[in-house]
Amino acid sequence: xxxxxxxxxxxxxxxxxxxxxxxxxxxxxxxxxxxxxxxxxxxxxxxxxxxxxxxxxxxxxxxxxxxxxxxxxxxxxxxxxxxxxxxxxxxxxxxxxxxxxxxxxxxxxxxxxxxxxxxxxxxxxxxxxxxxxxxxxxxxxxxxxxxxxxxxxxxxxxxxxxxxxxxxxxxxxxxxxxxxxxxxxxxxxxxxxxxxxxxxxxxxxxxxxxxxxxxxxxxxxxxxxxxxxxxxxxxxxxxxxxxxxxxxxxxxxxxxxxxxxxxxxxxxxxxxxxxxxxxxxxxxxxxxxxxxxxxxxxxxxxxxxxxxxxxxxxxxxxxxxxxxxxxxxxxxxxxxxxxxxxxxxxxxxxxxxxxxxxxxxxxxxxxxxxxxxxxxxxxxxxxxxxxxxxxxxxxxxxxxxxxxxxxxxxxxxxxxxxxxxxxxxxxxxxxxxxxxxxxxxxxxxxxxxxxxxxxxxxxxxxxxxxxxxxxxxxxxxxxxxxxxxxxxxx
Amino acid sequence: xxxxxxxxxxxxxxxxxxxxxxxxxxxxxxxxxxxxxxxxxxxxxxxxxxxxxxxxxxxxxxxxxxxxxxxxxxxxxxxxxxxxxxxxxxxxxxxxxxxxxxxxxxxxxxxxxxxxxxxxxxxxxxxxxxxxxxxxxxxxxxxxxxxxxxxxxxxxxxxxxxxxxxxxxxxxxxxxxxxxxxxxxxxxxxxxxxxxxxxxxxxxxxxxxxxxxxxxxxxxxxxxxxxxxxxxxxxxxxxxxxxxxxxxxxxxxxxxxxxxxxxxxxx
Ligand code: SF4
Ligand code: SF4
Numbered sequence: 001x002x003x004x005x006x007x008x009x010x011x012x013x014x015x016x017x018x019x020x021x022x023x024x025x026x027x028x029x030x031x032x033x034x035x036x037x038x039x040x041x042x043x044x045x046x047x048x049x050x051x052x053x054x055x056x057x058x059x060x061x062x063x064x065x066x067x068x069x070x071x072x073x074x075x076x077x078x079x080x081x082x083x084x085x086x087x088x089x090x091x092x093x094x095x096x097x098x099x100x101x102x103x104x105x106x107x108x109x110x111x112x113x114x115x116x117x118x119x120x121x122x123x124x125x126x127x128x129x130x131x132x133x134x135x136x137x138x139x140x141x142x143x144x145x146x147x148x149x150x151x152x153x154x155x156x157x158x159x160x161x162x163x164x165x166x167x168x169x170x171x172x173x174x175x176x177x178x179x180x181x182x183x184x185x186x187x188x189x190x191x192x193x194x195x196x197x198x199x200x201x202x203x204x205x206x207x208x209x210x211x212x213x214x215x216x217x218x219x220x221x222x223x224x225x226x227x228x229x230x231x232x233x234x235x236x237x238x239x240x241x242x243x244x245x246x247x248x249x250x251x252x253x254x255x256x257x258x259x260x261x262x263x264x265x266x267x268x269x270x271x272x273x274x275x276x277x278x279x280x281x282x283x284x285x286x287x288x289x290x291x292x293x294x295x296x297x298x299x300x301x302x303x304x305x306x307x308x309x310x311x312x313x314x315x316x317x318x319x320x321x322x323x324x325x326x327x328x329x330x331x332x333x334x335x336x337x338x339x340x341x342x343x344x345x346x347x348x349x350x351x352x353x354x355x356x357x358x359x360x361x362x363x364x365x366x367x368x369x370x371x372x373x374x375x376x377x378x379x380x381x382x383x384x385x386x387x388x389x390x391x392x393x394x395x396x397x398x399x400x401x402x403x404x405x406x407x408x409x410x411x412x413x414x415x416x417x418x419x420x421x422x423x424x425x426x427x428x429x430x431x432x433x434x435x436x437x438x439x440x441x442x443x444x445x446x447x448x449x450x451x452x453x454x455x456x457x458x459x460x461x462x463x464x465x466x467x468x469x470x471x472x473x474x475x476x477x478x479x480x481x482x483x484x485x486x487x488x489x490x
Numbered sequence: 491x492x493x494x495x496x497x498x499x500x501x502x503x504x505x506x507x508x509x510x511x512x513x514x515x516x517x518x519x520x521x522x523x524x525x526x527x528x529x530x531x532x533x534x535x536x537x538x539x540x541x542x543x544x545x546x547x548x549x550x551x552x553x554x555x556x557x558x559x560x561x562x563x564x565x566x567x568x569x570x571x572x573x574x575x576x577x578x579x580x581x582x583x584x585x586x587x588x589x590x591x592x593x594x595x596x597x598x599x600x601x602x603x604x605x606x607x608x609x610x611x612x613x614x615x616x617x618x619x620x621x622x623x624x625x626x627x628x629x630x631x632x633x634x635x636x637x638x639x640x641x642x643x644x645x646x647x648x649x650x651x652x653x654x655x656x657x658x659x660x661x662x663x664x665x666x667x668x669x670x671x672x673x674x675x676x677x678x679x680x681x682x683x684x685x686x687x688x689x690x691x692x693x694x695x696x697x698x699x700x701x702x703x704x705x706x707x708x709x710x711x712x713x714x715x716x717x718x719x720x721x722x723x724x725x726x727x728x729x730x731x732x733x734x735x736x737x738x739x740x741x742x743x744x745x746x747x748x749x750x751x752x753x754x755x756x757x
Contacts, residue, residue: 103711104674104675104711111710143676143679144625144627144679144680144682144683146658147626147656147658148626148636148639148640148656149628149636150628150631150633150636151627151628151629151630151670151676151679171675172630172673172675172676172679173628173630173631173670173673173675173676174673174675174711175630175632175671175673175706175709175711175712176706176709176710176711176712177706177709179709179710180705180706180708180709184543188541188543188570191543191566191568191570191705192543192705195566195632195634195704195705195706195729196632197632197633198632198633198634198635198637198730199633199634199637201634242637242640245644253494254494255494255495255497255498256494258498258644258645259497259498259501261640261641261643261644261645262504262644262645262646264641264644265516265641265644265645265646265647268641269516269517269518272517272518272519272520273518273519274519276519276520276521277520277521277567278517278520278638278732279634279637279638279730281568281729282521282567282568282569282570290569290573291573316492316494316497317492319492320492320494484633485628485633486631486632486633487633
């Protein structure tokens with residue numbers, strides 16, 4: 001059904017060997033999720049053998065006793081297994097952290113289990129590690145935090161300034177968005193995808209539409225492909241500018257914060273002129289765009305002015321020693337941990353992992369736009385900021401290239417979904433790799449949608465840079481990750 | 491070494507004078523809530539009703555020439571109805587500032603005017619001559635509403651110029667501003683924050699999720715809008731509402747702007 005993904009039906013017993021081979025040959029796991037095929041539960045492990053090679057869906061039937069946990073071989077799978085446990089009720093044996101992850105503790109009916117009425121699971125209580133000792137203090141922060149931020153709760157165990165252990169409690173905002181898609185038409189699903197994590201609304205719409213197009217075997221016209229990249233890069237620009245405003249704020253650089261926010265605002269206003277909404281929404285549809293868009297007359301001028309101001313701003317930041325000093329050596333993420341726990345996007349690229357879906361598994365018009373990939377290997381907050389500096393600069397170039405490639409023509413081709421089909425779509429969102437796996441039923445309505453969001457990956461990684469660090473650095477470290485809670489919680 | 495102070499001074503003020511300067515709201519090009527124009531529907535057509543992802547559209551004798559009406563408290567401005575309508579009945583508009591004091595005002599009502607709401611406005615107005623302090627709670631958003639709320643403090647909107655501030659402590663807050671789909675896990679913290687606020691206290695639901703449940707309504711952890719949880723003083727639909735719409739709604743609360751929509755009729 002799909003050219004860029006291979007389905008491999010596997011036996012449970014063969015999983016560990018296959019996984020070890022994948023890792024030994026430079027591949028990685030992307031995610032795991034459960035779905036139901038003719039009423040029978042199956043789990044798909046999405047494997048990425050490497051740049052340019054097709055993704056593989058390792059599909060296994062779930063025996064009645066559950067599945068063995070693979071988290072000890074590929075630690076990043078740990079969260080996916082726990083999520084499947086919560087949402088579908090499949091048990092993973094010998095899981096290193098068997099606690100619930102996404103659902104409120106206590107009794108519940110697995111929400112993604114078809115016909116689960118009456119099935120009640122009692123999940124283990126939410127367990128936080130016990131840390132005891134003289135002078136050890138405990139601090140609970142959130143879920144309602146200072147200013148305007150997304151809700152999440154954090155527990156710190158610390159002595160003086162030193163953090164011994166850090167435990168985030170996420171998923172308080174879990175809205176069950178994957179189930180929200182079920183029963184919708186493929187066109188209606190886009191509107192939901194855009195609102196999974198609205199600061200990446202375009203990336204979500206894009207990955208979703210590409211999954212549908214994969215299942216339907218259709219290809220949008222060239223003009224739509226160019227527009228998709230153009231909008232995606234504008235989305236990256238406003239997000240990265242937001243990031244620098246936030247990072248400047250965390251390092252108490254007030255003018256730097258204001259300037260970042262002002263540039264972000266200008267980008268959002270430019271987006272409104274281009275596409276009718278400040279956060280690019282309501283634009284994509286399977287097969288292309290919902291309507292043709294026109295660049296405003298002065299677009300080139302406005303973009304050039306914004307780029308010039310942005311360059312100046314980034315130069316100012318990198319000339320500010322108080323800012324650079326606070327970032328250097330803060331929150332170091334080693335390449336090993338980044339790989340094992342599944343870091344993605346600017347975070348992995350700052351720890352020396354050279355991956356970017358736009359280049360390695362190109363979609364839309366990226367083959368022609370040829371994005372460069374920014375890379376650092378220090379793994380500290382400074383490296384994370386530097387990667388975004390370069391990406392921001394590249395994004396302007398990519399928008400300019402896209403403008404040059406925007407030729408008149410159709411913006412939507414017919415995209416007739418096939419009954420009982422499957423598709424995979426992906427996009428490199430501003431925060432990293434985003435995947436949509438979709439299953440359509442006989443009436444070509446959405447039967448199952450799985451979303452792998454970049455912040456789900458990066459929140460999994462983040463605590464490893466906090467244990468054993470300083471209270472003083474915490475806010476800067478968190479800002480240097482640029483995480484979204486909504487994307488993680490879904 | 492960078493000279494930020496100099497840089498800041500040289501930049502001067504980027505601040506808008508809106509709403510005093512009527513057109514300087516910065517939202518040029520933004521598509522707002524769809525309008526229902528007069529006209530007769532095609533025989534048996536229910537295209538808009540079927541296309542709407544949040545069940546915002548209904549048909550009622552007298553609501554318009556075609557009977558079609560929109561509950562703007564449920565609208566996420568996705569523009570799908572406008573696209574599928576074969577007649578020129580549903581039309582895109584640039585109306586986005588839809589803050590109201592009474593939820594009913596967002597949906598078509600036979601009778602105009604709700605006098606109690608006006609009175610409440612006057613009572614609040616006398617109290618907030620000076621400044622307004624806001625405590626925000628994200629009760630299950632997609633992050634879109636926060637993105638636009640955070641914009642309020644950027645140099646363009648510069649909320650402080652209006653005497654409106656965000657505060658960390660609920661104890662010094664006058665207004666609880668709530669975003670999101672009201673997930674079960676956030677109800678407790680939301681209520682605790684509300685209870686910690688001194689009376690009199692006001693509550694504002696920002697974004698369609700908080701007003702009526704929005705796109706996530708019906709989810710296994712989600713609610714159906716803030717007024718099922720606590721008394722709400724101002725409702726602002728939008729997905730997300732833009733920063734100027736949020737400012738308009740804040741000024742509405744303190745009696746410094748006037749409502750644009752009445753009994754479900756757009757201006
Ligand atoms: S624009 Fe509003 S009324 Fe129209 S389909 Fe979308 S949500 Fe429904
Ligand atoms: S109203 Fe829209 S933008 Fe706001 S939280 Fe809900 S889905 Fe997101």
